[in-house]
Amino acid sequence: MKNVVMLQHLDHFAIGQILESGQVFRFERVSESSYLLIAKQRLIKIMQQPHSSSVLIHNTTISEVDDLWSQYFDLDTNYHNIATVLSHKDEHMKKAVAFGQGIRLLRQDPWEMLISFIISQNKAIPHIKACIKNLTQQFGFPINEADGEGNYYFTFPTPKELGRATEEELRACKVGFRAPYIMDACQKVLNGEILLNDLYFLSIEEARKKLMMIKGVGPKVADCILLFAYSKMELFPTDVWIKRVIEGLYFGGKTIPIKEIQKFAEDYFGDLRGYAQQYLFYYARENALFKPVK
DNA sequence: GCACAGGGCCAAT
DNA sequence: ATTGGCCCTGTG
Numbered sequence: 001m002k003n004v005v006m007l008q009h010l011d012h013f014a015i016g017q018i019l020e021s022g023q024v025f026r027f028e029r030v031s032e033s034s035y036l037l038i039a040k041q042r043l044i045k046i047m048q049q050p051h052s053s054s055v056l057i058h059n060t061t062i063s064e065v066d067d068l069w070s071q072y073f074d075l076d077t078n079y080h081n082i083a084t085v086l087s088h089k090d091e092h093m094k095k096a097v098a099f100g101q102g103i104r105l106l107r108q109d110p111w112e113m114l115i116s117f118i119i120s121q122n123k124a125i126p127h128i129k130a131c132i133k134n135l136t137q138q139f140g141f142p143i144n145e146a147d148g149e150g151n152y153y154f155t156f157p158t159p160k161e162l163g164r165a166t167e168e169e170l171r172a173c174k175v176g177f178r179a180p181y182i183m184d185a186c187q188k189v190l191n192g193e194i195l196l197n198d199l200y201f202l203s204i205e206e207a208r209k210k211l212m213m214i215k216g217v218g219p220k221v222a223d224c225i226l227l228f229a230y231s232k233m234e235l236f237p238t239d240v241w242i243k244r245v246i247e248g249l250y251f252g253g254k255t256i257p258i259k260e261i262q263k264f265a266e267d268y269f270g271d272l273r274g275y276a277q278q279y280l281f282y283y284a285r286e287n288a289l290f291k292p293v294k
Numbered sequence: 295g296c297a298c299a300g301g302g303c304c305a306a307t
Numbered sequence: 308a309t310t311g312g313c314c315c316t317g318t319g
Contacts, residue, residue: 022301121302127316128301176314181303218303239301281301292299298319307310 012079014102134173181216233274
C-alpha cells in the first residue's frame with residue numbers, strides 16, 4: 001500500500017457510519033479510525049479520526065479519487081441539506097440523523113448488489129459478509145496488492161465467473177437455499193434476459209419488475225439493489241428493522257403492513273426517503289431499538 | 295444445549 | 308391473501 005491521498009474539508013463524511021450502516025459488505029474494521037474496503041476491483045485503506053473532516057485513503061491516487069471514489073462515495077451530493085430537512089421532521093429523526101451524522105449513500109456495483117442482497121435474505125449481517133467473502137475467494141481473482149500484513153483479497157466474481165459455479169460449490173460457500181437463486185441470477189444476466197446497465201434508464205416500477213424476475217429477488221431485495229446501486233433515493237426498503245422502528249416511533253408499536261409503511265414513508269419523507277431509511281436503519285440496529293423482548 | 299431470529303422469498307393452500 | 312419452511316450461524 002504505497003500511495004496515499006488526503007481529502008480535506010469533507011462535509012458530512014464519517015467512514016464508520018458509511019460502512020457500518022448495512023449498505024456494503026466488503027469491508028473490515030481495522031481500528032476505530034481505520035477500515036479496509038474492497039470496491040471497484042481495488043483494495044484501499046481509509047483512515048479518519050472521529051469527527052475529523054480529513055480522510056486518508058491508502059493505495060489510491062488523485063486521479064482515482066476523481067474517476068472512481070468521488071462518485072462511489074457520492075461526494076457531489078450535499079448531505080448538509082438532506083440532514084437538515086430530515087432533522088426538522090420530528091425529534092426522532094433529529095436523533096437518528098445526529099446518531100448517523102456522516103452517513104452517505106454509496107453508489108455501488110449493480111451485479112455485486114444483486115448477488116449480495118439475494119444472499120442477505122433471512123441472514124444476519126456478519127453472516128452475509130462471510131458468505132460474500134467465501135464467494136470472492138472461490139470465484140473471484142486476487143487483487144494485486146496485499147493489506148500490508150500479507151492478507152490477500154479478491155475481486156467480486158463476474159457473472160461469467162460465478163456462472164461456472166455448481167450448486168454444490170455455492171452451498172460450500174454457506175449460502176444454503178439461496179444457491180439456486182444465485183444460479184438463476186447468473187443465467188438471466190448472462191443470457192441477456194436482464195441487462196443491468198439498462199436499469200439506470202427505466203422507471204422504478206419497470207426496474208423493480210425486471211429484477212423480480214430473478215428467483216430470490218422480492219420487493220425488499222429489489223429495493224435495496226435500486227437504492228444502493230442505482231441511487232433511487234425515493235425507495236424505502238422495508239426489512240424487519242425498518243418495519244419495527246417505524247411501527248415503534250410512528251404507530252405506537254402497532255403492527256403495520258409493509259405496504260402501509262411504504263406509503264407512510266412516501267408521504268412523510270417524500271423524495272428523501274432513501275436517506276431517511278439509511279439513518280433509521282443504522283439508528284435502530286446499532287441501538288437495538290424495538291427488538292422483541294424474550 | 296437448544297431455541298430463536300437474522301437487511302425475505304417461494305410455493306402451497 | 309395467508310402461512311410454513313428454509314441453510315446456516317451468532318446470541319440468549
